[in-house]
Amino acid sequence: MNSTWDYIIVGSGAAGIPLADRLSESGKSVLLLERGWASSRRYGGQLRPAWLEGSNLTRFDIPGLYTYIWANHTENQGILCPDYSVPASCVLGGGTAINGGLWWKPTKDDWDTVMPPGFQSTDLAPAVSRAFARIPWTDTPSQDGKLYHFFINGERGGPMATYLLSASQKKNFELKMNTTVTRVLRKPKDVTGVEVEESGPGGVSGIINLNPKGKVILSAGVFGTSKILFRSGIGPKDQLEIVKSAEGDKLVDEKDWIDLPVGKLLDDGPAITIAITKPGLETYDWEAAYNTPIPEDAKSYLKSRSGALAQIEPSIGPIFWDEVKGEDGKTRVVQWNSNTVNSEGVGSIIAFTNNLNLGKTARGRLTINSSLKVNVSIPPFYNDEGDHDFKAILSSTKDLVSIIQNISNATFFMPPPDTDLETYLRQSATPSPSLTSNHWVGSTQMRSSCSDPSAVIDTTTTVCGTSNLHIVDAGIINGVPAANPQAAIVSIAERASEIILGLK
Numbered sequence: 001m002n003s004t005w006d007y008i009i010v011g012s013g014a015a016g017i018p019l020a021d022r023l024s025e026s027g028k029s030v031l032l033l034e035r036g037w038a039s040s041r042r043y044g045g046q047l048r049p050a051w052l053e054g055s056n057l058t059r060f061d062i063p064g065l066y067t068y069i070w071a072n073h074t075e076n077q078g079i080l081c082p083d084y085s086v087p088a089s090c091v092l093g094g095g096t097a098i099n100g101g102l103w104w105k106p107t108k109d110d111w112d113t114v115m116p117p118g119f120q121s122t123d124l125a126p127a128v129s130r131a132f133a134r135i136p137w138t139d140t141p142s143q144d145g146k147l148y149h150f151f152i153n154g155e156r157g158g159p160m161a162t163y164l165l166s167a168s169q170k171k172n173f174e175l176k177m178n179t180t181v182t183r184v185l186r187k188p189k190d191v192t193g194v195e196v197e198e199s200g201p202g203g204v205s206g207i208i209n210l211n212p213k214g215k216v217i218l219s220a221g222v223f224g225t226s227k228i229l230f231r232s233g234i235g236p237k238d239q240l241e242i243v244k245s246a247e248g249d250k251l252v253d254e255k256d257w258i259d260l261p262v263g264k265l266l267d268d269g270p271a272i273t274i275a276i277t278k279p280g281l282e283t284y285d286w287e288a289a290y291n292t293p294i295p296e297d298a299k300s301y302l303k304s305r306s307g308a309l310a311q312i313e314p315s316i317g318p319i320f321w322d323e324v325k326g327e328d329g330k331t332r333v334v335q336w337n338s339n340t341v342n343s344e345g346v347g348s349i350i351a352f353t354n355n356l357n358l359g360k361t362a363r364g365r366l367t368i369n370s371s372l373k374v375n376v377s378i379p380p381f382y383n384d385e386g387d388h389d390f391k392a393i394l395s396s397t398k399d400l401v402s403i404i405q406n407i408s409n410a411t412f413f414m415p416p417p418d419t420d421l422e423t424y425l426r427q428s429a430t431p432s433p434s435l436t437s438n439h440w441v442g443s444t445q446m447r448s449s450c451s452d453p454s455a456v457i458d459t460t461t462t463v464c465g466t467s468n469l470h471i472v473d474a475g476i477i478n479g480v481p482a483a484n485p486q487a488a489i490v491s492i493a494e495r496a497s498e499i500i501l502g503l504k
């Protein structure tokens, strides 16, 4: 690529797309780089089952095909990032191309308990309003008016269907897919551009430069941004030494390393499931729906975006929250999601899965290995002093069990009848990355000042020790919000765009 840019944004996910659109409104030139290929048909996406041939849809566009991402099929491997040890999407749209679409307005406490001044609820309020004006919410997406959720008009919405459409109409904006940023180029505190590698057809390799006073903004997600930072000589010394052993002189000279606690306060909400069986339960076969949907469902979807496939997950049931006050004085928010699913050898079950969210105290760590794979080396689950996180889950689960016991003909399947609840939960709470709810945050924490040893960025979103390198993605949210985080991430991108545009 020959051009130079005012803003280079790395990663087209929940944060990168809204940010690109907002920054391009300034008239300055904006390049959005994405390592993956097109997901939605709107941007040239191709991946879809045979029954969608002849339509203007890919698998990503149809809410009801979402759950297929959990199935162990080869095409999912081309969607999920191969160099992370936990699931994340590496196609256009990032997590927003494949996620469950749950879209909740962040609570006041989401900001006020974890974020510094400048990113508190009053500071964020206009940004949240703008996010919800661009991506409104509905509980009737199906065009037949029946109650399903979450996308308006029965097709996957979110940043790709809104912010990216308007960005794409601007002459000063360019999107380059199949282009992986390996590192930022810096001397040593001023970033001059990025080094890129072609990762698919139409991608580019080489160096892309910034204009004078330009900025690089990393929006590559918790794992992607951390990896780029490590490869740019920014992070804990032990991680940079691993990269040095893998990449030798490609890494900046040790005297220019910037020692920051990248990945050291990783957070996510752990998930544990209890489940019941009940005569007469029926499960929607979402896996079969991918290749061989129920003919009436496929017909009504293709004809009028109606019916089960208009809903993000045909089997999803009530979602509810519980607040538990701990002996340490902290309130922990437990989110419960229910689903009717098919359990092999048992048949249909109703699964109730908890996510321990806002207020939890356990934290973990992400690290890189010599193959440059990013791992969750310390899962941020149930490792807190005083065991308060576990006690909150135990208390909330006991309450739910006492309610479920009133359901006639219901039999507990998890925990099994011969295991008491506390023993079951204790066994399930053994820290492991597999407890993830895929709501990773907190790898690149924001603090009021870079003099704080936990700071990776300050409240201008600038990486400490640099003049023009920024981070705007889930990693800068200091702790898991009360609910699924994508609306908080879009809102934080809205807020960051105001701040970045105000910088010289």
Ligand SMILES: Cc1cc2nc3c(=O)[nH]c(=O)nc-3n(C[C@H](O)[C@H](O)[C@H](O)COP(=O)(O)OP(=O)(O)OC[C@H]3O[C@@H](n4cnc5c(N)ncnc54)[C@H](O)[C@@H]3O)c2cc1C
Pocket (backbone or CB within 6 Å): 010, 011, 012, 013, 014, 015, 016, 033, 034, 035, 036, 069, 087, 088, 089, 090, 091, 092, 093, 094, 095, 096, 098, 099, 100, 101, 102, 103, 104, 179, 180, 181, 182, 219, 220, 221, 222, 224, 225, 228, 438, 439, 440, 473, 474, 475, 483, 484, 485, 486, 487, 489
């Ligand atoms: C299966 C699943 C279901 C989920 N369901 C929900 C839900 O229902 N509701 C909700 O609120 N949240 C949900 N989430 C979480 C949500 O999607 C994420 O929190 C959110 O997408 C994170 O936003 P982000 O901008 O930080 O990163 P991402 O959305 O992950 O975007 C990062 C982007 O950067 C790109 N990238 C990475 N490295 C590079 C590089 N080196 N060069 C160029 N590009 C790069 C990636 O390909 C990706 O497109 C779900 C997540 C998963 C995995």
